[in-house]
Amino acid sequence: MAQFYYENIHNNLDLYPNIGRLYAIALTCPCTSIECERGFSQYNLIKTNHRNLLSVAHVNQLSIITIEGPPIHDFDFDEAFSKWVYKKERRSFNTMYLKEASRNVTVEKENEPQNSQSAEGNVGDNDAMIESQIERRISALSNIVYSLVGNKKVS
Known part of the structure; x- marks a missing residue:
């Protein structure tokens, strides 16, 4: 059919303009639904x-x-969740984890002996603690997603 089109119609579009348009429309119509x-x-x-x-x-x-x-078995949930978490600050996410982290820091400060550490050292410790909590929660949530999908992930 394509060979017929190119030999007879495409080379003579000035003679058959309507048939050329009709053929172009027919090529764009899907064969099935x-x-x-x-x-x-x-x-x-x-x-x-x-x-x-x-x-x-x-x-x-x-x-x-x-x-x-992509098919569900090819999708990397860990990567997608990590990108979602670190994409932008979300009030509920940050508030929830920062409140929990501040509670943990307060308890640790009450229990630890007084020493002469600088305030900058405590800030670094807080960041590391928040990062580790986020990583644990990412791992737990991705295991939940894997179990819901049916792909059991072993940590």
Whole structure:
């Protein structure tokens, strides 16, 4: 068919302009409705009775991720979660961990003997403690995600 088009129509577009346009339109039309059916199928998996309050924008984003994203067994949850955590400051995330870290620092300060460490040393210790708590929580949350998906991760 393509050979016929190029030999007879494409070389004579000035003689057959309407047939050339019709052929171009025919090439852009899908042969099947598989893509459309796949989209509706994924939509029905995303928007269930249990998740009926999702906004249109959220359903759209989830649909695009589901349809065009990598297969679930190829997705690296640790990397994605780490990027999400360190991307920008989130009030609830930072408040939660900083409050817990400050409680731990207060308890440690009450229990430790008085010494002549500089304030800068304590700040570095606080940062290291917060980093280790974040790493532990990242590991715990990614294990939860792996168990929900079905890929058991051994720490």
